[in-house]
Amino acid sequence: MKSFGLILWVWAILMLPVQSWAVNVKAIRISDTAEKSRIVFELNRAVGYTIFRMHKPERVVIDMKHAHLLKGAIHADFSSMIIKRVRHGMHKGVLRVVIDVNHKNLPLRSFLLKKMHGKPDRLVIDLLRKKSNYKINVVNKHSHQLVIAVDAGHGGQDPGAIGSHGLQEKKVTLAIAKKLVAMINQQKGVRAILTRKNDYFVPLRKRVRLARQANADIMISIHVDAVKKRSVKGSSVYTLAERGATADKVAIALASKENSADKMVGIHHQHFEIADPMLRNILGDMAKRDSLNSSQILAENIIESLKSLGNIKYDAPKRARFVVLGALEIPSVLVEVDFISNPRQERKLRTSSYQRQIAKAIFQGSQHFLQRMGMLVKTHDKKAS
């Protein structure tokens, strides 16, 4: 038995690089029904992907990491009401498939299907036919109104970080959250909920529960950062790290600091377990992967708009295991808004004009995300971006 174990072990090591890198796209199939055009990528295993739109000409772009398109995978002889052409190319080590479409901003959805019933792993993309009079087109499981959960960090006996002039993180997070909620609620078809409405304590897991109960489509948690070095400034955006993800010391330290909020009332998260058994059974890896992927895109969109404020510390989203990002089926991000430990930034963070600027940047980032994912259709189309 011992030598068998060793053989297995050696085999596992030999197989690992192949298994974890190569994704083969064996076929791309296109079919139309009354309500949608569907593109199916047949794969040899699940793929990490991002999907977005580009304009002039109208197209949907899918980037797949470490993927190769096998010869003959694209069949040119398809007929579709929506899809004109499928192109592909390699772009910085990523397989990019471009789908030329003849309609603008069609609502779209994408998901991964696991190998089953003799069918291979698949990536499915649906382009839904637009109903002309619908202002908001929701490709969502729950309702016809999008829900954004806004989470103001800390509260009550937990002040969060405190600046050298006494400003408390919990006050800033609530002020920004309220401004963000007001902006969201001004828009038709989108509704915001707050996980705390005032200065009281809410455990981290309860915040996650509240977002789930509200059937939130996305969740944005707001915090303010603090470090010893007083000159540090700028915002950063975090998503949930999967178990075994590459360690980033700064991110780990930050997550453990934010997770410790609950210790104030005796709740401990040493055994923070991402694998939610109920969720695993109901939705499986598919929804989880989809949502982690979406979280990344949401984070990138928020970073983009914070950048235009000149207020960003890291150009790319960072990952860590924040308890509050534990709703795996909901694309969730945590924004660390600037540094309260920087006296100059502390002064700015106190002002409602700066709070509003930040809220607006987060708002715009989330809108771009919803539009990009096809969940929110722009009603007044400005010039194509």
Ligand SMILES: [Zn+2]
């Ligand atoms: Zn915090």
